[in-house]
Amino acid sequence: MMRICFATAALACLILSQPASAERIFVSNEKDNTITVLDGQTLAITDTIKVGQRPRAILLSTDGKSLYICASDSDRIEMLDIATLKIVRKLPSGADPERFDASPDGKLLYIANENDNKVSVLDIATGKIVAEIPVGIEPEGVAMSPDGKTVVNTSETTSMAHFINTATNKVIANVLVDSRPRVAAWTPDGTQVWVSSEVGGAVAIVDASKHEILKKIRFEIPGLTSDQAQPVDIKITKDGKTAFVALGPANRVAVIDAKSFEVQKYILVGQRVWNMAFSPDQKRLMTANGVSNDITVIDVGDLKAVKSVPVGRSPWGVAVAP
């Protein structure tokens, strides 16, 4: 884009870069109680929005108009209007919401209540909790299947992935994984669920219909002990070919061939890399780095870290709006 800019008139340049510059990156800062908004193109901070206490997971609404925020210590979900950057609704969540996911129609949110051993189901339109599903201790990861029929929740101290039928809101299977499972992610075809275990240091690939572990991926990083590779967030490309796994205190993102389950590369990013988000075109991946207080932008094609940008204190979650 920049090359085009230099080669053409200034006016044309502005028009050309318009669609890209509309892209915005949202970052939750756990210790600042704020959301940082960055211009997707220039990576400059455009706004800092005060939100509830201890904002952690953030999620773009299905219609792309709002950002849902887990305000963990305020025990609620806040709804940020992306156009006005104002908090427009405060919704109940159950105690200590940490992570969540939406139903494919965008009507329900499934929220992990870390202190309450439950997953709460929130009807966004009515603002009411319509179901509470008991799960293991310290529920964290929540992932909706592409068909919307199953939601997977991980519980950190119980070390399980709980498969929940969304029609009945009942647990249909529990899969024991390595210690402190954090994040669950479905493959786009809905056949597998990938589960990261932070202390166990592994990503388990679970067969979504048989509820059996197909494979465990471990991480050997030259110069680091295996204890330092603590997988957290998992992002799988739309084509299902590549998975990115944030490795926490190893300060790296692992690139995995999602078919062979082989680690292809480790990309050095900021410190304690926690959660990630693709740009809408999936050409870039943003990582929130909790200790270095910045985000890193990875070029998905080159598999290289392009730039790191300071945000607030303890950045936790990241989302990109088109």
Added chain:
Amino acid sequence: MRRRIPVSSRPVSIGRKLAMAGLAVATLAGFCGFGLCGEMASAQTPAPAPPIEITYLGLTVERVLPLSYLDQPPTDDGIQGARLALGDNQTTGQFLGQSYHLNEAMAADPAGAIDAFKKQVAAGQRLFVTDLPAPLLLQVADLPEAKGVTLLDATTRDDTLRGESCRRNVLHTSPSRAMLADALMQYLVIKKWGNIALVIGGDPADKDYADAVRNSARKFRIKIVQEIPWTFDPGSRRTDTGHYAVQAEVARITQGVRDYDLLVVADEADNFGDELSYRTTSPRPIAGSQGLVPSAWARPFEQWGATQLQSRFLKQANRWMTDNDYGAWLAVRAVGEAATRGNTSDPAKIAEFMRSKDFDLAGFKGTKLTFRDWDGQLREPILLADARSLVSVSPQPGFLHQFSELDTLGVDRPETKCHMQ
């Protein structure tokens, strides 16, 4: 470990015995929460698994008021950690058809503790979490009844119990004094604070703490420039103007101590250590049993999800978690983890699994905790914290080890005096 755990195929015992009724109901409630009550009735019914029994064997020690009235010693120290871990085990167990039961056996004196232990063994108990002083723990471990029993020591720091007096049937979830001292000395190395003075209280435990500091200082090449015995008993220091006496005494004993970076204090019973800061002749920070304290757990600790454990504990016990609570929590969780991973309710197999290479425990310290096979000590990072902030966590970066960096803390395999057959 590829295992599928279908909830629906696991039967649940309902009111097998009156004594177990509470547990069974709790388990049943867990399943009914998932709408599986109907399925349970139709499931095939192999013999229901009995609960996994754990006994907390403790000695009710006489409460001694600490120096600061701000922190009154809790009457339920240790046991609250075991209770919290029981709940954690129960929740996991309900998904696996396992349940747990915690017997609380508290005795007022050593003879009572031995008696209680014998009774529990006779009643079939094999897994014990102990909150006993070192000599008594050793006595219990050597009883003929202790054969085939596992004692998870949740509270002692005694180095001889991990050394020449180690026992095959004892595992330690509390860190040894050697580990605590090493954690502090590593930090001093990082800070390049190479010279310390050491104030030693009059209790036998203080002598042991000082020994650990001496050994560790030698290991990490920290120089102890002077040792200062604490002999002062001000008596009424909390009465009006009592502070003058303490202030003068601390200035006196530190007068003329040359070229030291830090004053290390050995005062495990909390008799005087809190009254050293700001009173020394030269301005020096305090560390050791007070000041910057190496410990297994600390109130300001919130990393690696510790916030969750802190808040769950606070909610249950209405007070902060102590080292003893954490040690007991680890011990009961270790049993649960071995039962879950080893897929067994048999105490002998649980004990075996805890010692195996497949065992690891998540203890909110950001790394796997495992038992050392040479002395039964749980490997764990040690926190360095003062009353209001976490300062650091050891092992410090750069202290390398060929097997586990956690083995840079405490007595490593080549140096151990423990020779368990």
